Amino acid sequence: MTSDSLVEIRDLHFAYDDRPILSGINMRFPKGKVVAIMGGSGCGKTTLLNLIGGQLRPSSGEVRVAGHEVAAMKEAELYALRRRMGMLFQFGALFTDMSVFDNVAFPIREHAGLPESLVADLVDMKLQAVGLRGAARLMPRELSGGMARRVALARAVALDPMLVMYDEPFTGLDPISLGIIGQLIRKLTDALGATSIMVTHDIQESLLIVDYIYFMSNGKVVAEGTPEQIRNSTDPFVYQFVHAQADGPVPFHYPAPPIASLLEPRRA
Template sequence: MTVSAPHPSPLVSLRDVRFAYGEREVLRGIDLSVHRGQVVAIMGGSGCGKTTLLRLIGGQLRATGGTVEVEGRDVARLSGSELYALRRRMGMLFQFGALFTDMSVFDNVAFPLREHTDLPAGMVRDLVLMKLQAVGLRGAAKLHPNELSGGMARRVALARAVALDPMLILYDEPFAGLDPISLGIIGQLIRKLNDALGASSVMVTHDVHESLAIVDYIYFVSDGRIVAQGTPDEIRASRDPFVHQFVHAEADGPVPFHYPAEPIERLLGGEGA
């Protein structure tokens, strides 16, 4: 695995970031950084705010407190045109791919090139074929999403996400629903494409073991806060109870198995809940 040397200033920086949906507080003072060339994973239980972090970085949401900076610019302070210009330098792999079902594989990958550039058709064709070649699916260019396996669809979505050679790639559960072979392929492609493009990647995922094999740094989120962080080696060696429970998929621990309730002994033989 090739790891690029970190740039002195992070490409993505979140400082004391807070966010709430109405009265429900989701993020409670998040601090994290992503340096150039890094693949960074954000892990945690369902509903802990991982995908919200991606939306804050991409500017779909605005923090209720703190700052979100990309390339040194406060995303919340960008004008509409500035935000769209920034997003053109980002790639996004949505959960389950989110391919356009009425378009061919070729047209799915060509879509961002046609939308955001004035490149001639011949150059678009060559770029699309190169991206599909990179994910091993040049021969599937004429197929439609309903003709693809889950793993193939995810690879097409990955080719689309890097079509514009982004500086930053965001991944929302890239391994969800994949068989072990497809999961391994996607993991290696994420690492290889990040390194080949000289990009940075932020990956929201539940898949601990595949992530530990490809990422440079990991943040664990629980109850809206960063509760642990470190390199893969540091995470493997961690004695932190939350990290240990998450990495080893233990049913009980800091994240309890039982939802809070009064002792069952008080209810048995009584009138019920």
């Protein structure tokens, strides 16, 4: 592993039974950077996050986090590694029967062994960082979608993780909330010195905050680059994705016989 990489993926292959999902993936995630993984639905993006977190094991190849091969770690070692990771799930996944305060306090109480007075101080600081200290006693049902995502972000960074993974953090948000979440991801990454890996479809917001982007299609990396390189790319797949074109390497039409071949017999 190179010294500036927190996560490194080498020649990674993964399949569910005989159905290949990932094929020959190579990626690097440097320390202190925000890196996006993009691509169409079903191309293997979320599977990659599960492999990094150790919920899945590769068919072949390596996933290394902080110098450790994840698949080779024993259960206790893996749990210790996960305590240094944060995860923001799609739609937030807050505990619905816990207050905002208790949601953010949950990982601290589970893993830190601190007195409750210190837990309260830490929760207040995390909620302050996302602008929601005043909402500490609210329940998740009382929050807007954007507020819930910000609480989930505060929970994800509650233990000052070295790695934070985001699974579609912008889904379902209005433009204001989307911009807030994007800026918080950038600011918290910089403040913590963490590495952020973001699976997302939102190309325009991502180009504003990320340091590097990988594009995936059919389980492979088909393009990569900095935001500036991606904006100026003439690669057909990247161009279609960035400019939201209906047709291109990802076709508009599902494979079917030419329409003319169906009409001619009917006219006969």
